[in-house]
Amino acid sequence: MASRAVWKGQLRLSLVAIPVEIHPATKSGARVSFRQIHGPSGKPxxxxxxxxxxxxxxxxxxxxxxxxxxxxxxxxxxxxxxxxKLETKKTLELVQFVDASEISPLYYDKPYYVVPTDDLAGDAYRVVRDALRADQKVGLGQLAMRGKEYLCAIRPCGDGLLLETLHYADEVREAEPLFSRIEDAKADKELLSVARDLIKRKTAPFDAAAFEDGYNKALRDLIDRKLRNRKTPRASKEGSDSARTSGERENVIDLMDALRKSLKTEPAKKPAKPRGSGSRKQA
Structure with missing residues (x-):
């Protein structure tokens, strides 16, 4: 089934505006899902x-x-x-850039693919992608969709760009109340050595395909057995849902001219002020 965009608008870097659309990077349909059915009547x-x-x-x-x-x-x-009215409903502006290592894994929420809407947007799109890759930076911005404004991080991903929604600071629970019960002492040296040897022995490049959802597989096996069994109760399916998509086209301004003007007009990002004693501790 073709992917359906969940957001359409502009990716903006200062004066450079790139028409893009955002698609989910994960598939919800990959796992077994059920509907509730009224047993006596067989209706949903x-x-x-x-x-x-x-x-x-x-x-x-x-x-x-x-x-x-x-x-x-x-x-x-x-x-x-x-x-x-929020500008972020139609514009995702990259307002700051950071090293990827600066963002704690606690903040990452959900990944999306960012793609240009047409060939005219391709040149500007590739410039932003390659600039982020060359400087090993992540762009930060905000966009509004589905009734919420999201904090977003954008980074290169293969030939394209990956957007990851981030939790806001007040959405991340502090670890200290939970970790405070853990004794602050060093581990036994001999036990630590054995643990490190085990870790080295099991270290290998990450490959998600090497892992399988055992519960989902067991559910599919159960469904297959039920399908082959003529005695399995069945219910007729009623109707189907349809969805409509809509989009709009945005013009891309001259890329080189916009980049040069941006360098003249865009002030350098000032270092963030240290947060007070109330700042959150990171795990």
């Missing part, structure tokens, strides 16, 4: 929005509620939330 179980004491309600009557504590909720129309 559907979820209906209801209100206690009222029963089923219309979707148009649903508002967004923000909990204010014991007082209850403040009510906001969905249209008011949708009306919030």
């Amino acid at each position: 179980v559907r979820y209906e929005k209801t209100v206690q004491g009222i029963g089923p309600i219309k979707t148009d009557d649903i508002m967004k509620g923000y909990e204010t504590g014991a007082d209850g909720y403040i009510l906001i129309e969905p249209q008011e939330v949708d009306a919030i």
